[in-house]
Amino acid sequence: MSKNIVGLARQSPRIEIGTPFDTSSLEGKTILITGGASGFGAGFAKRWAESGATIIIGDIDSTQGKALVDELRKETSNASHQFLYCDVTIWQSQVDFFRKAVELSPNGRLDQVVANAGIEEAGTKLNEPQNLDQEEPPEPQFKTVDVNLKGVLYTTHLALFWLPRNPSTSPDFKPDRHLLLIGSVASLIPFAGHIQYSIAKHGVLGIFRSLRATAFQHGVRVNLLLPYFMDTPMIHPVGRAFLAGIGMGKHEDVVEAATRFAADTSIRGRALAVGPRVKLDDNGNLLPPDAQQAKEISSFEVYAHDFEEVEAFTLRYVKILNAVEAGRGYIGWAGDIVKAICSPFVSWFKS
Ligand SMILES: NC(=O)c1ccc[n+]([C@@H]2O[C@H](COP(=O)([O-])OP(=O)(O)OC[C@H]3O[C@@H](n4cnc5c(N)ncnc54)[C@H](O)[C@@H]3O)[C@@H](O)[C@H]2O)c1
Numbered sequence: 554m555s556k557n558i559v560g561l562a563r564q565s566p567r568i569e570i571g572t573p574f575d576t577s578s579l580e581g582k583t584i585l586i587t588g589g590a591s592g593f594g595a596g597f598a599k600r601w602a603e604s605g606a607t608i609i610i611g612d613i614d615s616t617q618g619k620a621l622v623d624e625l626r627k628e629t630s631n632a633s634h635q636f637l638y639c640d641v642t643i644w645q646s647q648v649d650f651f652r653k654a655v656e657l658s659p660n661g662r663l664d665q666v667v668a669n670a671g672i673e674e675a676g677t678k679l680n681e682p683q684n685l686d687q688e689e690p691p692e693p694q695f696k697t698v699d700v701n702l703k704g705v706l707y708t709t710h711l712a713l714f715w716l717p718r719n720p721s722t723s724p725d726f727k728p729d730r731h732l733l734l735i736g737s738v739a740s741l742i743p744f745a746g747h748i749q750y751s752i753a754k755h756g757v758l759g760i761f762r763s764l765r766a767t768a769f770q771h772g773v774r775v776n777l778l779l780p781y782f783m784d785t786p787m788i789h790p791v792g793r794a795f796l797a798g799i800g801m802g803k804h805e806d807v808v809e810a811a812t813r814f815a816a817d818t819s820i821r822g823r824a825l826a827v828g829p830r831v832k833l834d835d836n837g838n839l840l841p842p843d844a845q846q847a848k849e850i851s852s853f854e855v856y857a858h859d860f861e862e863v864e865a866f867t868l869r870y871v872k873i874l875n876a877v878e879a880g881r882g883y884i885g886w887a888g889d890i891v892k893a894i895c896s897p898f899v900s901w902f903k904s
Pocket residue numbers: 587588589590591592593594611612613614639640641642668669670671672700701735736737738779780781782783784785786787788
């Protein structure tokens with residue numbers, strides 16, 4: 554029995570990294586970005602607003618968020634871009650943010666959600682035990698986990714509530730319902746001295762790997778971006794000192810990879826790690842930086858083959874979801890037929 558669920562989970566084929574893509578699909582879309590006042594989120598906002606999307610930013614940094622939205626409105630002559638205060642660690646704050654965003658959205662819906670808000674390690678450092686001369690350690694503060702994992706879980710939960718409400722307005726119109734998760738290379742590798750950050754980002758990877766097997770059920774596509782160290786305000790001076798000579802990735806490469814996910818609505822269930830640019834030969838072997846006429850890339854697919862051979866539980870689970878989906882389609886069609894037959898009577902009754 555085949556244990557390949559690529560088709561059943563609607564995972565799209567390998568991304569042809571380096572091939573051009575068209576951003577015209579972003580025109581008229583409403584995109585919600587948590588933590589969009591700074592860094593990557595601000596980069597996504599600018600690029601996607603230029604392509605005709607309306608951007609709704611939720612962040613705790615009201616000063617920078619409002620200034621960015623003013624700039625977007627001016628640059629794109631679109632007064633619909635919005636900043637809303639939102640603390641992703643507080644459930645009601647995110648609930649209010651999503652509800653208000655839908656009210657303010659020019660098309661009355663959310664087309665895409667980016668779970669981007671994040672902080673660097675803050676709160677208790679698990680690798681630095683405290684109060685060793687006392688009877689008990691102090692109560693730990695898991696602020697990084699609160700923002701980078703609990704906040705993302707809240708955003709994911711709300712995205713899965715609002716995106717499926719984005720309706721098919723005609724038989725040929727397939728709405729885009731996209732959730733883009735922002736992980737990190739710390740989702741993939743140990744991050745010494747940053748245990749909370751690693752836990753949180755491994756958790757984001759867990760959300761992605763599990764959710765992409767079932768999100769098709771609600772017509773939602775889920776993708777994941779995993780940046781390496783990049784020069785954004787999140788990297789403190791000490792971090793920069795540690796990274797001296799190692800090389801950071803480029804902010805614009807992260808924005809480019811995220812834009813591919815946002816604009817190419819056929820991409821589903823894929824993850825791209827983005828790091829410093831490297832040169833490769835045609836077989837994917839690393840070349841020296843001064844190699845002439847070599848392909849230079851910064852994005853690499855990760856966790857691409859999970860669905861090619863799954864264990865029996867996942868196979869059975871996803872098959873059942875497909876059966877439910879098929880049944881729902883039949884019932885939906887039958888419902889439409891009944892509505893069509895009844896509509897003259899309903900109109901007569903209403904008049
Ligand atoms: N910069 C990097 O090297 C790097 C690498 C890998 C992953 N990332 C991830 O990229 C995402 C964006 O980070 P960035 O580098 O652009 O950092 P940044 O500091 O420039 O931006 C993060 C934004 O999140 C906001 N934020 C923080 N706490 C919040 C809260 N409780 N509620 C709402 N908003 C909050 C901040 O105000 C800020 O605007 C994060 O998830 C981060 O973990 C960054």
